[in-house]
Amino acid sequence: MPGNAVALRCSIAYQSPALCGSGEKLEQIVAEKSGADILVETLLDLGVDTVFGYPGGAVLPIYDGLYEHPKIKHILVRHEQAATHAAEGYARSTGKPGVVLVTSGPGATNAVTGITDALMDSIPMVVITGQVATNLIGTDAFQEADTVGITRHCTKHNYLVKKPSQLASVVREAFHIATEGRPGPVVIDIPKNVQVAATEFQRHGGKHNNRYQPQIDGDFKAVNEAAEMIMQAKAPIFYTGGGIINSGPKASETLQELAALTGAPVTSTLMGLGAFPASSDQWLGMLGMHGTFEANMAMNRADLIICLGARFDDRITGRIDAFSPDSKKIHVDIDRSSINKTIRVDLPVVGDVGRVMEQLLAVLKGRKFSAPDYEEWWARIKGWRARNCLEYPENDKEIMPQLAVRKLWEATKDRDPIITTEVGQHQMWAAQHFDFELPNKWLTSGGLGTMGYGLPAAIGAQLGNPDSLVIDIAGEASIQMNIQELGTATQYRLPVKLFILNNEYMGMVRQWQELTYESRYSNSYSDSLPDFVKLAESYGWKGICIEKPADLEAGIKEMIETDGPVLVDCRVAKLANCFPMIPSGAAHTEMLLSPEDIKGTMDDQAKALV
Amino acid sequence: MMRIKEEAVERHVLAVMVDNEAGILARIAGMFTARGYNIESLTVADISEDHAISRITIATNGPPHVIEQIIAQLDRLVPVHSVRDLTEAGPHVQRELALVKVAGKGENRIEAMRLADAYRARIVDASTESFVFEITGAPDKIETFVALMREVGLVEVGRTGVVAISRGPDAA
Ligand SMILES: Cc1ncc(C[n+]2csc(CCOP(=O)(O)OP(=O)(O)O)c2C)c(N)n1
Numbered sequence: 001m002p003g004n005a006v007a008l009r010c011s012i013a014y015q016s017p018a019l020c021g022s023g024e025k026l027e028q029i030v031a032e033k034s035g036a037d038i039l040v041e042t043l044l045d046l047g048v049d050t051v052f053g054y055p056g057g058a059v060l061p062i063y064d065g066l067y068e069h070p071k072i073k074h075i076l077v078r079h080e081q082a083a084t085h086a087a088e089g090y091a092r093s094t095g096k097p098g099v100v101l102v103t104s105g106p107g108a109t110n111a112v113t114g115i116t117d118a119l120m121d122s123i124p125m126v127v128i129t130g131q132v133a134t135n136l137i138g139t140d141a142f143q144e145a146d147t148v149g150i151t152r153h154c155t156k157h158n159y160l161v162k163k164p165s166q167l168a169s170v171v172r173e174a175f176h177i178a179t180e181g182r183p184g185p186v187v188i189d190i191p192k193n194v195q196v197a198a199t200e201f202q203r204h205g206g207k208h209n210n211r212y213q214p215q216i217d218g219d220f221k222a223v224n225e226a227a228e229m230i231m232q233a234k235a236p237i238f239y240t241g242g243g244i245i246n247s248g249p250k251a252s253e254t255l256q257e258l259a260a261l262t263g264a265p266v267t268s269t270l271m272g273l274g275a276f277p278a279s280s281d282q283w284l285g286m287l288g289m290h291g292t293f294e295a296n297m298a299m300n301r302a303d304l305i306i307c308l309g310a311r312f313d314d315r316i317t318g319r320i321d322a323f324s325p326d327s328k329k330i331h332v333d334i335d336r337s338s339i340n341k342t343i344r345v346d347l348p349v350v351g352d353v354g355r356v357m358e359q360l361l362a363v364l365k366g367r368k369f370s371a372p373d374y375e376e377w378w379a380r381i382k383g384w385r386a387r388n389c390l391e392y393p394e395n396d397k398e399i400m401p402q403l404a405v406r407k408l409w410e411a412t413k414d415r416d417p418i419i420t421t422e423v424g425q426h427q428m429w430a431a432q433h434f435d436f437e438l439p440n441k442w443l444t445s446g447g448l449g450t451m452g453y454g455l456p457a458a459i460g461a462q463l464g465n466p467d468s469l470v471i472d473i474a475g476e477a478s479i480q481m482n483i484q485e486l487g488t489a490t491q492y493r494l495p496v497k498l499f500i501l502n503n504e505y506m507g508m509v510r511q512w513q514e515l516t517y518e519s520r521y522s523n524s525y526s527d528s529l530p531d532f533v534k535l536a537e538s539y540g541w542k543g544i545c546i547e548k549p550a551d552l553e554a555g556i557k558e559m560i561e562t563d564g565p566v567l568v569d570c571r572v573a574k575l576a577n578c579f580p581m582i583p584s585g586a587a588h589t590e591m592l593l594s595p596e597d598i599k600g601t602m603d604d605q606a607k608a609l610v
Numbered sequence: 611m612m613r614i615k616e617e618a619v620e621r622h623v624l625a626v627m628v629d630n631e632a633g634i635l636a637r638i639a640g641m642f643t644a645r646g647y648n649i650e651s652l653t654v655a656d657i658s659e660d661h662a663i664s665r666i667t668i669a670t671n672g673p674p675h676v677i678e679q680i681i682a683q684l685d686r687l688v689p690v691h692s693v694r695d696l697t698e699a700g701p702h703v704q705r706e707l708a709l710v711k712v713a714g715k716g717e718n719r720i721e722a723m724r725l726a727d728a729y730r731a732r733i734v735d736a737s738t739e740s741f742v743f744e745i746t747g748a749p750d751k752i753e754t755f756v757a758l759m760r761e762v763g764l765v766e767v768g769r770t771g772v773v774a775i776s777r778g779p780d781a782a
């Protein structure tokens with residue numbers, strides 16, 4: 001390795017500033033440094049304090065740079081997928097970008113699921129992957145994979161860094177791209193010789209170019225027009241999404257102001273839960289496939305939909321041609337490509353949703369707008385609410401999963417817990433029956449629907465929020481996808497709680513089979529389950545099994561009051577289904593509210609939809 | 611049984627300015643395949659003095675709402691500086707170059723030369739039994755010329771794909 005001999009291990013720069021004099025002088029110091037050290041220095045400079053990763057041959061120089069690092073904490077996961085989900089959990093609960101470090105080949109390919117997950121849910125994340133040396137690229141070298149090729153379409157942007165001199169500016173630009181505009185994952189692939197070779201490095205220097213500058217302020221004319229439309233509306237509704245969470249906690253406050261000023265009802269996507277307090281009278285609950293009757297009916301009958309940081313996903317719209325046929329639609333989004341993608345809107349506003357809401361508020365206040373009473377509109381909404389769509393049958397022999405979630409909420413709500421989930425019925429029950437008052441408390445895999453997300457995400461969230469109560473509401477099938485992360489929580493003494501709604505089925509799959517395939521439960525039974533309590537104990541966790549409704553409260557209490565990590569195997573009714581449900585291909589008005597509404601099988605047209 | 615419906619499509623020519631960096635073509639072409647868009651032709655070459663910027667001309671087709679999405683999806687790629695829909699923007703010139711090899715003797719050979727003359731194709735290589743013609747023009751002109759050559763002994767064709775630019779003094 002040519003530059004190797006001259007590579008200066010100048011970690012001195014941050015360890016003992018006294019050596020280098022004042023802070024200003026420090027900036028001017030130009031030292032020869034290895035690519036790995038430049039990477040670590042730049043991460044430090046960007047405020048990175050936690051890295052989730054897993055070592056391997058192609059990242060050993062970077063791991064050496066992190067060895068006993070005083071400021072950057074490396075969290076050793078048990079599988080690279082978990083590193084990406086943990087980074088997502090950290091990012092979504094703290095607002096800071098999540099950072100991942102994995103080796104080449106299998107390390108990188110294992111990370112692909114979490115990278116795609118972050119892309120779909122707009123999570124800021126920077127993934128550093130090792131790569132074989134530049135002279136070996138393309139030779140099918142040991143643990144070589146075309147990481148930039150593989151991740152090109154599941155990242156917001158990606159890089160292969162071929163020279164150490166490019167590293168600092170690439171890393172800076174990567175963080176800028178991951179966090180600005182619509183957030184997303186960025187991959188930086190660094191060949192091993194680039195990590196080892198030395199080059200001049202100027203700390204705090206190396207500005208990246210500013211080619212990525214998303215639009216933040218909404219177009220003034222469009223904002224005015226939006227205000228005009230709101231003032232004209234008789235039956236408006238705010239349809240909010242994850243964009244509000246991404247915009248930052250201030251956006252949630254602005255949303256509440258806007259809602260208070262207009263008096264209009266508010267609904268949210270799965271990703272947006274927590275942006276608006278569930279305790280508000282104006283809250284209609286989540287909308288979409290498993291949304292509430294009132295939210296979906298209100299969307300269908302509204303005369304104005306104000307879409308704020310949501311994207312008219314197919315889980316929200318149901319059958320497109322029947323989606324809110326008589327409404328005018330305003331769509332505020334920072335990503336122009338989200339606008340008019342599936343649903344034509346009347347007024348697009350490109351910009352940061354938090355900023356645009358502020359602009360909108362200013363215009364409405366300037367025009368002395370105050371909440372009309374919308375008497376007729378609210379009367380109709382109350383009618384829909386009276387259907388009590390989230391009700392479920394009582395059962396004194398088996399624990400109803402909905403009840404378990406509700407009891408969990410009751411027992412923990414005063415502590416504003418952070419809830420993560422896996423994917424399936426339990427995820428939807430959590431979304432329906434756990435009420436959120438604040439943003440950044442609800443972490444779930446929405447766009448990609450990745451089973452195995454919840455436990456690593458909880459680990460990431462706990463690291464970012466050491467004092468918070470963090471609970472993964474899981475299914476017994478999903479949890480097995482990243483169950484090895486029990487060990488990570490143990491190693492870093494993270495008091496994560498894992499609450500498994502164990503129905504012995506891939507419940508969501510079973511529910512669709514019941515609805516669409518005449519209850520032919522092909523491969524959806526969770527056979528050969530482990531003894532979860534013993535499994536927990538073998539990892540050094542506490543394990544609790546709750547079997548009867550009467551033991552539910554005590555079990556939950558014990559879980560919360562235990563200091564360390566706890567796994568609860570909560571045995572719930574095996575065949576419970578998740579309602580309301582809009583079957584795929586159906587309209588908002590064709591909601592199934594209970595098992596009695598299910599009739600016959602679906603036609604091919606509906607079966608073809610996911 | 612279920613059938614999959616097709617929608618009516620329009621042809622659009624887009625001019626895309628991009629950073630001239632590794633992988634940019636794969637990024638653009640891959641975005642088209644990943645999202646199920648069509649590429650009729652794609653040409654690329656760097657155009658700035660310092661070789662930092664490339665101009666990509668893409669001829670694509672799709673229903674109007676898909677064309678709109680294509681433009682928005684291109685525009686959000688980090689290395690993309692601008693996307694112009696030349697078809698939407700108004701009058702523009704489209705040109706393509708083709709090299710057309712024809713082999714034959716006697717009447718066919720004479721006919722090939724006559725047609726080439728009528729289409730203002732230049733002879734860039736000749737042997738006693740073959741010609742290579744160079745022809746430039748709008749894609750449909752080239753299309754017609756190649757079809758005619760098929761009847762008089764076409765051997766092979768190489769086409770550059772379309773480049774396009776708006777008419778008048780301003781950049782698109
Ligand atoms: C990685 C992955 N594979 C497959 C699926 C499809 N899928 C969605 S929900 C589900 C079942 C989940 O079962 P469980 O975790 O027990 O949750 P439940 O529905 O029973 O609450 C499956 C297989 C998925 N979402 N993610």
Ligand SMILES: [Mg+2]
Nearest residue numbers: 475476505507
């Ligand atoms: Mg289950």
